Amino acid sequence: MALDKIADKVIDTDLLVVGGGTGGCPMAAKAAEQGLKVTIVEKSNTKRSGNVGHGIDTYGIFAHGISVIDAVRLWQKKDMQGVNGPGRWVNSNIDYVLFKQGFWALDELERLGVPMKWDNGKYYWTPHLLRAPGVKAGLRVHWQNVKPIMTKMVKDRGVEILNRVMVLDLLTKNNRVTGATAVNTRTGEFIVIKAKAVALAAGFLCRCFEPETPTSYKYKFRYHYCPASISGDGFAIAYRAGAKLANMDINAWGFRIRDDATISFGNFPNNDGTPSKVFNWKGEEPPSYYYTKIAGYDEAEHIGMAPFYQSLNHLTDDYQKRLELNYNDEWLLAFKTAEDRKFNPRTHWWEFGKNKPLQFMMPQGVATDEHFRSSVDGLYAVGDNAAGVGGAYGACISGLVVGDTVSSYISEHGEPDIDEAQVESQKQKALAPLAVEDGAEFMDVECAIRYICERYVGNMRSEGMMREGVRRLNTLRREFANKIEAKNPHYLMRAHEVRNIMDLAELHIHACLNRKETRGGFVRVDYPEMDPAWNQKVTLQRMENGKSVLEIGEMPDLKQEYIDAEEGEK
Amino acid sequence: MTESMENIVDQHYEEEFEFPLWKLIKQCAEEKDISYSEASELVVPEYVKGIRYGDIEYEDAVIAAREKEMAEKRAKDNIVMEEKQAGKQLKEV
Numbered sequence: 001m002a003l004d005k006i007a008d009k010v011i012d013t014d015l016l017v018v019g020g021g022t023g024g025c026p027m028a029a030k031a032a033e034q035g036l037k038v039t040i041v042e043k044s045n046t047k048r049s050g051n052v053g054h055g056i057d058t059y060g061i062f063a064h065g066i067s068v069i070d071a072v073r074l075w076q077k078k079d080m081q082g083v084n085g086p087g088r089w090v091n092s093n094i095d096y097v098l099f100k101q102g103f104w105a106l107d108e109l110e111r112l113g114v115p116m117k118w119d120n121g122k123y124y125w126t127p128h129l130l131r132a133p134g135v136k137a138g139l140r141v142h143w144q145n146v147k148p149i150m151t152k153m154v155k156d157r158g159v160e161i162l163n164r165v166m167v168l169d170l171l172t173k174n175n176r177v178t179g180a181t182a183v184n185t186r187t188g189e190f191i192v193i194k195a196k197a198v199a200l201a202a203g204f205l206c207r208c209f210e211p212e213t214p215t216s217y218k219y220k221f222r223y224h225y226c227p228a229s230i231s232g233d234g235f236a237i238a239y240r241a242g243a244k245l246a247n248m249d250i251n252a253w254g255f256r257i258r259d260d261a262t263i264s265f266g267n268f269p270n271n272d273g274t275p276s277k278v279f280n281w282k283g284e285e286p287p288s289y290y291y292t293k294i295a296g297y298d299e300a301e302h303i304g305m306a307p308f309y310q311s312l313n314h315l316t317d318d319y320q321k322r323l324e325l326n327y328n329d330e331w332l333l334a335f336k337t338a339e340d341r342k343f344n345p346r347t348h349w350w351e352f353g354k355n356k357p358l359q360f361m362m363p364q365g366v367a368t369d370e371h372f373r374s375s376v377d378g379l380y381a382v383g384d385n386a387a388g389v390g391g392a393y394g395a396c397i398s399g400l401v402v403g404d405t406v407s408s409y410i411s412e413h414g415e416p417d418i419d420e421a422q423v424e425s426q427k428q429k430a431l432a433p434l435a436v437e438d439g440a441e442f443m444d445v446e447c448a449i450r451y452i453c454e455r456y457v458g459n460m461r462s463e464g465m466m467r468e469g470v471r472r473l474n475t476l477r478r479e480f481a482n483k484i485e486a487k488n489p490h491y492l493m494r495a496h497e498v499r500n501i502m503d504l505a506e507l508h509i510h511a512c513l514n515r516k517e518t519r520g521g522f523v524r525v526d527y528p529e530m531d532p533a534w535n536q537k538v539t540l541q542r543m544e545n546g547k548s549v550l551e552i553g554e555m556p557d558l559k560q561e562y563i564d565a566e567e568g569e570k
Numbered sequence: 571m572t573e574s575m576e577n578i579v580d581q582h583y584e585e586e587f588e589f590p591l592w593k594l595i596k597q598c599a600e601e602k603d604i605s606y607s608e609a610s611e612l613v614v615p616e617y618v619k620g621i622r623y624g625d626i627e628y629e630d631a632v633i634a635a636r637e638k639e640m641a642e643k644r645a646k647d648n649i650v651m652e653e654k655q656a657g658k659q660l661k662e663v
Contacts, residue, residue, distance in 0.1 A: 118623065118624075119615060119618050119619075119623070120623075120624055122624075124623065124624075127633060142614070144607065144610065145607065145611075272629070272633075273629070273632075273633040273636070274632055274633060274636045275636065275640070285643060287646075287647040287650045287651055287654075288643075288644070288647050289647070289651055316632060318621060318622050318628075318632075319632065321590075321591070321617075321620065321621045322621055322623075324589050324590065324591040324592070324617075325591070325614070325617075325618065325621070327589070327591075327592075328591060328595075328610055328614060332595075332606055332607060332610060335589055335591075335592035335595070338589070339588070339589070339592065342586070342587070344587045346587075347587075
């Protein structure tokens, strides 16, 4: 059967970009400048979608005031392994490319029309992560409206944008990506997109854990940032297409949506190099063990020391005004939220949520090399969608790098050969929830998945608890996965988000069960010691012939050619 | 024994306050009948002038002072933890 008989619409493009956020837009603009036909598929609307949809106050981490190699080492050893444990990361060669290309990307963004400079026309550098004497690695930006600017940027370059369209699955043939199937979440149109290359820029995953809003979970989205981007769609479709996912045993980023901390994420706790203070409920500054280590927090709860609070009361008046600018640039709505909750950062504290399953988001995602190529031919992943790439800077740089280089892949490969039987099969799955009557509500199933993850694979894991989690998840899948009803195309999108979250929750539990050790924020109470066999190792998971495959990969060292190149420059 | 709950419920949230910048944005939006976002673009450039951005000496002094406080806190933490470990071996995870 011809494709146009199966699909309501068939689109033919060179590069399909899944997700029109901070990674997808710069990539699309750059690729379009190379003469490629580029299509962005965005589940929401590129004008306000993605993790910086509401704005952002600090863009970077740059090798600014520090060499590239030192930045790579510091980032890996201090920032990443400090949280995730020694010997645990993804690929330092990715960090090398991000730091190496950072200033090139800065120039490119300026050229593309994205404002990077401060009011005085200069770059404004602040101490932000990579904390070391004399290092100001963060670039403070006014990015409240960066997404409308990026949308104009891609439109001006002829990029086709499909807003309110969700990619449901990737199309592949002989381990090469050939396109994707998608659905319009307003009209219900079933769309086939033929593409010579596909780049995933759809953010990360955290909706398999519960939020910490003061409202019930169903209504969490009122003040939630970027609800659309965190269902892990880019992870799930890559996994089902056979691409490897890395580090799924590291917890998805638990919703750190706790009351007042909701009001800002970017620079808020760091505040231009003047970090917040931490107090216990009695107003004493506790040893950091109790709020930086999971076992420490657990102990603090048992001895009645918890909860802990962060405070910015110590900031000078000038720095309190800067904080207002953070709110303005990061999320204008933060003012309204704070006002509604009567939260005044000059005098009030907010709870430090270390009791949440939380490690660090950036190591998790699609496994790529430093050129952001996945294990499926022609499939790239950037930004939070890729393992080891995170934040606005990682998204922009990785997006620009792929946008700059993907044309050579495309020119070397012919037209994609679409497997129509695969399209037909994906269509049946895609539209099935529309036919379900008196079925389960998507949010009920999503909340059930979150409950399972939180209860059975939370902070303090053990074999028995996780086995029970697997059993419950299997039951949930058996009973409800095919019974989620979608009353309209919008709810069809929600049903498919739940399908993705369920697949990823399953991967998460299996990966945690397989790692029989404790390392960094990953705690197995039944295996409380680090196992040296896991040093420099990465959990990799992929789907093969409908079955989930887990393997342990080696964490690559920084390539000698990169070290030599930097030595040569010195 | 009874204890009044008044002093421990929402004690951090009892006062009314307004962010000075947010107040200006709201006023501007109302006067010009524009969105908060549009008003923000008009108000912020002026507001920024009242902040000591670019005063590197001042910024570095503030940062150094906080760094010093944190270093003192770390030293104090270490002593407490050493004492604690002497009594009970903590599981470092």
